[in-house]
Amino acid sequence: MGNILEVKNVSKYFGDFTAVKDVDFVVEEGGFFSILGSSGCGKTTLLRMIAGFLHESEGEIIIRGESMKGIPPEKRPVNIVFQTLALFPMMNVRENVAFGLKRQKLDKTEIDSRVNEMLSRVGLQGFEKKKVTELSGGQRQRVAIARSLVMKPSILLLDEPLGALDRKLREHMKVELKLLQKEIGTTFIYITHDQSEALVMSDKIAVMHEGQFEQIDTPRNLYKNPKTAFVAGFVGDSNRFELSSQEAESLTTTGGWTVSKPGIEKADLMFIRPEALILYPTEGDNDFEYFDVTIKTILFDGSNTKLSTIVNGSDEELLISLPQNAQFESLQEGDSIPIGIHRDDLKCY
Amino acid sequence: MENKKSFNVTFYLLIVPVLLWLVLLIVLPHIDLLVSSFKIENDNGDMVFSLDNYIAFFKHKIYWLTFVKTAAYAIGVTILAFVITFPIAFYLTKVISKKNAAFLVLLLLIPLWVGELVTVYGWMVLLGDHGIINHFLMTLGIIDKPLNMLYTNFSMIIGLLYMSMLFMVVPVMSTLESLDDSLIEAASDLGASKWAIFTRIIIPYSMPGIVSGAIIVFMLVIGDYLAPNILGGKSSLWFTEQIYNEFLSTFNWNEGAAFGFLLLMLSSGIIWLALKLSGQKLEKVGS
Numbered sequence: 114m115g116n117i118l119e120v121k122n123v124s125k126y127f128g129d130f131t132a133v134k135d136v137d138f139v140v141e142e143g144g145f146f147s148i149l150g151s152s153g154c155g156k157t158t159l160l161r162m163i164a165g166f167l168h169e170s171e172g173e174i175i176i177r178g179e180s181m182k183g184i185p186p187e188k189r190p191v192n193i194v195f196q197t198l199a200l201f202p203m204m205n206v207r208e209n210v211a212f213g214l215k216r217q218k219l220d221k222t223e224i225d226s227r228v229n230e231m232l233s234r235v236g237l238q239g240f241e242k243k244k245v246t247e248l249s250g251g252q253r254q255r256v257a258i259a260r261s262l263v264m265k266p267s268i269l270l271l272d273e274p275l276g277a278l279d280r281k282l283r284e285h286m287k288v289e290l291k292l293l294q295k296e297i298g299t300t301f302i303y304i305t306h307d308q309s310e311a312l313v314m315s316d317k318i319a320v321m322h323e324g325q326f327e328q329i330d331t332p333r334n335l336y337k338n339p340k341t342a343f344v345a346g347f348v349g350d351s352n353r354f355e356l357s358s359q360e361a362e363s364l365t366t367t368g369g370w371t372v373s374k375p376g377i378e379k380a381d382l383m384f385i386r387p388e389a390l391i392l393y394p395t396e397g398d399n400d401f402e403y404f405d406v407t408i409k410t411i412l413f414d415g416s417n418t419k420l421s422t423i424v425n426g427s428d429e430e431l432l433i434s435l436p437q438n439a440q441f442e443s444l445q446e447g448d449s450i451p452i453g454i455h456r457d458d459l460k461c462y
Numbered sequence: 463m464e465n466k467k468s469f470n471v472t473f474y475l476l477i478v479p480v481l482l483w484l485v486l487l488i489v490l491p492h493i494d495l496l497v498s499s500f501k502i503e504n505d506n507g508d509m510v511f512s513l514d515n516y517i518a519f520f521k522h523k524i525y526w527l528t529f530v531k532t533a534a535y536a537i538g539v540t541i542l543a544f545v546i547t548f549p550i551a552f553y554l555t556k557v558i559s560k561k562n563a564a565f566l567v568l569l570l571l572i573p574l575w576v577g578e579l580v581t582v583y584g585w586m587v588l589l590g591d592h593g594i595i596n597h598f599l600m601t602l603g604i605i606d607k608p609l610n611m612l613y614t615n616f617s618m619i620i621g622l623l624y625m626s627m628l629f630m631v632v633p634v635m636s637t638l639e640s641l642d643d644s645l646i647e648a649a650s651d652l653g654a655s656k657w658a659i660f661t662r663i664i665i666p667y668s669m670p671g672i673v674s675g676a677i678i679v680f681m682l683v684i685g686d687y688l689a690p691n692i693l694g695g696k697s698s699l700w701f702t703e704q705i706y707n708e709f710l711s712t713f714n715w716n717e718g719a720a721f722g723f724l725l726l727m728l729s730s731g732i733i734w735l736a737l738k739l740s741g742q743k744l745e746k747v748g749s
Contacts, residue, residue, distance in 0.1 A: 164651060166647060185650075186647070186650045186651050187650050187651065187652075187653045187654060187655065188653075191651075192651055192652065193647075193648070193651050195644045195647070195648055196644075197642055197644050199642060199644035199645050199647065199648035201645060201648075201649075201663060201667075202667070203666045203667055203669070204666075212649070212652055212654070212662070213652030213653050213654075216652060216653040216654050216655070216658055217653060260652070261651075261652075264652065264653070
């Protein structure tokens with residue numbers, strides 16, 4: 114499949130401030146592409162440039178092989194689902210969804226059939242005459258998506274559309290959105306600060322930081338092999354250590370914990386995922402680092418329960434995931450337990 | 463129980479002034495006017511029930527012509543007020559910063575501080591045969607005889623517009639303020655032209671504000687006396703002037719009362735029609 118969107122070395126300046134800096138990427142047709150970043154990282158600016166509400170200061174945006182330079186939003190083959198949804202409050206569900214088609218001056222029977230098809234696809238048949246103000250959060254969400262998708266855009270842009278929903282509904286809509294995208298096959302570009310949304314739904318994720326892309330990768334790779342320190346710290350939970358000295362193949366943290374990692378180049382930081390640490394390991398594997406920790410507290414949080422520990426013989430604190438099964442039920446504060454970690458899981462930058 | 467009782471006392475204390483105001487100043491005088499509008503003096507000097515006051519209105523062309531003209535002009539001024547002020551309200555809420563807008567709104571309000579009479583005289587100074595506008599036009603050699611602007615329908619409309627326009631700006635601004643900019647962007651994203659955005663999104667969204675502004679402007683204009691009397695000429699009779707004449711020139715209070723009621727019916731009827739046509743509800747417009 115070809116690339117539906119090419120963003121070539123795009124920058125955006127607001128006066129002295131650089132909102133987007135030399136961003137360069139492609140999106141494959143039919144993919145679910147997410148841009149993940151904290152607020153103010155420039156992701157919304159980038160999305161608005163693709164939609165045509167802002168003009169890039171440098172670089173070029175190409176959709177389906179055509180440059181979008183100078184083409185206004187209403188003429189671009191993209192549609193956007195706004196963070197606020199921006200449903201038209203004076204119109205009912207049907208009028209909202211039909212708005213774009215009416216602007217194209219299509220004939221009534223075609224408008225009706227496309228609106229009906231789209232409403233049934235998002236599970237809103239029977240709601241045509243309802244005012245949008247009478248709908249629940251999830252239903253409003255679906256109207257907004259239907260209103261954009263009915264235009265058959267090349268790309269659907271979504272600007273944190275799940276942000277306003279409560280947690281339960283958000284979990285549900287995440288799955289629903291992913292299934293909808295698979296079913297209709299439209300390319301989605303999804304902007305979010307919520308890494309779980311990005312990880313669950315996307316085929317590819319770009320992590321954005323201070324106007325630049327840190328890494329573009331599949332969710333699994335992004336999590337397993339973060340390329341930069343920022344990505345390692347931003348995506349998923351991590352224990353972060355500053356390194357004070359490095360000799361041959363051993364690294365020492367500022368807290369005085371030494372681990373060995375063969376073939377390591379110069380590094381300043383080390384990240385360890387809580388779930389990469391194995392409790393009571395079977396010793397003897399040369400690829401593993403073995404050490405003991407003392408349990409400080411048990412942070413109970415259901416399936417996300419962690420042990421807060423101190424590495425024996427140092428000041429370093431280490432969070433370790435604690436599987437909620439019978440094997441580890443007897444663990445108590447103050448216990449000293451053996452830990453093992455594969456050296457590949459010591460991520461150094 | 464205790465609580466409920468004290469609530470009741472507060473409630474009555476608060477409602478009494480409102481009721482007094484309504485009953486003494488609005489309901490009772492109107493009942494009195496309504497009753498007297500159905501009475502005439504017979505040959506013996508006694509007041510008797512009659513429809514003559516109303517019949518007289520339809521018999522004399524000058525009365526109902528003025529009546530129709532007043533209604534038509536009031537509607538026209540209301541529409542003009544909307545056309546002129548909507549771009550201003552849009553500019554103040556959507557184009558410039560909030561801080562600048564607050565200052566400009568303050569400037570807009572200045573004419574209200576000096577009162578209608580002063581602004582009406584201001585217009586006389588501007589529009590008169592030897593007024594500022596004619597003076598400039600003649601000095602510049604654009605015209606050689608003064609334009610006749612004062613004491614015409616034109617000057618009357620200007621006066622009515624000037625006095626009532628602000629009452630359109632304020633409610634329209636308050637609805638436009640609540641209009642989320644992303645609605646405009648969403649419409650544009652869905653392929654709407656500037657004109658379609660204006661007619662399909664902005665106008666329908668601000669309809670409650672427009673209608674409530676229109677009602678205020680219309681009521682002010684149709685019931686205004688000063689501008690038509692001072693700025694309007696002999697040909698620009700206003701129905702309020704007819705009422706004034708009946709009460710104070712011919713001392714026919716019964717006829718005047720009938721005219722007053724006809725004007726009340728007229729304005730209520732037109733507002734009802736306008737609400738029906740625009741699909742708005744009075745409760746929504748009033749809020």
